[in-house]
Amino acid sequence: MPNVSGQSTDTICAIATPSGIGGVGIVRVSGPLVEAIVVSIIGEIPPARYAHYSTFINANKEILDKGISLFFPSPNSFTGEDVLEFQAHGGPIILDQLMQTILACGARIARPGEFSERAFLNNKIDLTQAEAIADLIESHSVLAARHALRSLQGEFSSLINALLSSIIELRVFVEAAIDFPEEEIDFLASSDVKDKLVILLQELDKILAQAKTGSILKEGLSIVIVGEPNVGKSSLLNILSGNDSAIVTNIPGTTRDTLKELIDLDGLPAHFIDTAGLRKSADIVEQEGMRRTWDAVKKADHILLLVDSNKDTALNNHPMLQELIKESPDLDKITIVKNKIDLNSQKAGINFNDEIKVHCVSVSVLKNIGIENLISHLKHVSGFTINEEGGFIARRRHVDALNRAKLSVEKAQEQLLKYKAGELLADDLRQAQLALSEITGEFSSDDLLGEIFSSFCIGK
Ligand SMILES: Nc1nc2c(ncn2[C@@H]2O[C@H](COP(=O)(O)OP(=O)(O)OP(=O)(O)O)[C@@H](O)[C@H]2O)c(=O)[nH]1
Ligand SMILES: [Mg+2]
Known part of the structure; x- marks a missing residue:
């Protein structure tokens, strides 16, 4: 932890570039031992904020690499402490040897996010800014x-x-x-x-x-598609994602597991979850599938209850709706999607059912009718509005x-x-x-x- 002067008692180091092979690899060091470490590796303290080209050597005076040292003296650095960045060639062996040399000088390996944590603790950035760094990456x-x-x-x-x-x-x-x-x-x-x-x-x-x-924008909306077998849940996932990720057949009980797809709805990132159809079944695999369906319902931001518009189950008496309301009592989170209107004379559109207090959208997934109504409805209920001028990640x-x-x-x-x-x-x-x-x-x-x-x- 940093002391009163803003300097930590221990010095941390980490490879800041992704693992693997690349043109350049960066090792970052922060803390009170930075000056001692850089002197032992390049033989001098480089000028502040200047790309200083030199030879990197280890404790046995063996040459490790040639590269650039960038020194940011405290307090004008990312963490607020003395910070040094070694830019070496981006090979795992070179970077590992460089790390070993730094560790031998008394530094320790940084925990994930520890550089940002120090920047926060030293008042360089506040918590939302620290989070924004991770979100930007x-x-x-x-x-x-x-x-x-x-x-x-x-x-x-x-x-x-x-x-x-x-x-x-x-x-x-x-x-x-x-x-x-x-x-x-x-x-x-x-x-x-x-x-x-x-x-x-x-x-x-x-x-x-x-x-x-x-x-x-950061986390995506999670939207779960539920309903009885064969109502067209997997077909809906496929048409929204634009590919055939889910298997579609006319056999009830086709989907056994939950399937997740990240779909961009005109800028709104949404994780759609296709689920196993809900019905009474003695099949153990199907039972497990249904347990997962309920699990997904509990975690979802929004629930699409798909029904077959050709079956005349009255909505105010729909058994699944009652069960859904038990699991997720907020009615604003539920939308009923009446599918397969190509087989009857119902019109595509959206209406608010006063009796059950839920929005209903009529569509034909097979013929791609009314899907855009569903998308704009989801955008509307999520409160997602993009303002090009302003807006921030949260x-x-x-x-x-x-x-x-x-x-x-x-x-x-x-x-x-x-x-x-x-x-x-x-x-x-x-x-x-x-x-x-x-x-x-x-x-x-x-x-x-x-x-x-x-x-x-x-x-x-
Ligand atoms: N006529 C018509 N058929 C459709 C429509 N949407 C889906 N289907 C058909 O309905 C059948 C079942 O579709 P699926 O998407 O597999 O249904 P599901 O709800 O995922 O079924 P399970 O995975 O068994 O629970 C398939 O034969 C689809 O082609 C539609 O809008 N109109
Ligand atoms: Mg399915």
């Missing part, structure tokens, strides 16, 4: 990379910090009034606090919407924290309007502040930090 689309870069540049953090300032300002105001009880009532009656809470909620909603899109934990902050501000509003309870209002504002501070890492538990940084790659 792992991004699967240009859009996701662009959004990660915006987070890395601090756009997300500055929105959160602006919210935090407004909350702190309001808290100071409220707490000052509590200290002067004679004025508390007047103060609570003034429209100023009421208006400020309304603005705060509007701002929170705006950022929450952006964070939801950012988190979908994670589920950010969305959770924003939701908790929103709930606290709504409670604060209730304390004010219903109960005129100044102290409770102040406490709710404090809760909102805590939730938001978790996002930038100002108040985050060690466990959370450990979890975040351990998912990074080595050398980052």
